[in-house]
Amino acid sequence: MxxxxxxxxxxxxxxxxxxxxxxxxxxxxxxxxxxxxxxxxxxxxxxxxxxxxxxxxxxxKAGSSWTTLDEKSNAVDLPNVETLSNSDASQVLNSLQHLIDIGRLEGKTINAKNGDQATDSAAVYQQWLLARVGVDAYA
Structure with missing residues (x-):
């Protein structure tokens, strides 16, 4: 449906x-x-x-080193983008896309930050990661 x-x-x-x-x-x-x-x-x-x-x-197991999945609260804690190096942000971005592709984040509450900003959206988090690695998501 x-x-x-x-x-x-x-x-x-x-x-x-x-x-x-x-x-x-x-x-x-x-x-x-x-x-x-x-x-x-x-x-x-x-x-x-x-x-x-x-x-x-x-x-x-992709992403298991940087994500924290709490099965009881059904939440996924992602690393603060501001604290990631460019290469780490690139790896997190690739792993995040993989988790999205396999449906691992479906129905989960996403807890993500970029400095003082917070989001529960995987799409917003991806944009932050792209900006961190120097890719313009709107180009």
Missing amino acids: IGSTLRSLPYVDNLRKALESGTATAGRIQVANATPEIQARLDENFRDTQRTLEQLAASS
Whole structure:
């Protein structure tokens, strides 16, 4: 439905938590009486799944070093832009965009500052970060 918010799905939340904590694992399939060719394909699929899982785990941890997510209050605390170096602001900007892309900030209260200014908007925070790294968002 347009304009609606999807409710949180427990299995998606649990997968996200397992990826972030590093406890997610791939399962290996063994087939009794499988031909060597079939078992080789299953083994290759297992290795592909392990690689994908490692990439997902790394991706899900993006931004975890600079964000504080409080599951109880459903809030995300972001670093004060004024305190970030240009390179740190660039990294935070990239990680923030990734968190937005994967929906990690949906339904969360955002607490962000730029000096004395405060916002609860990811878009405003992105503009502050862009200005910090020297990119004109309106150009």
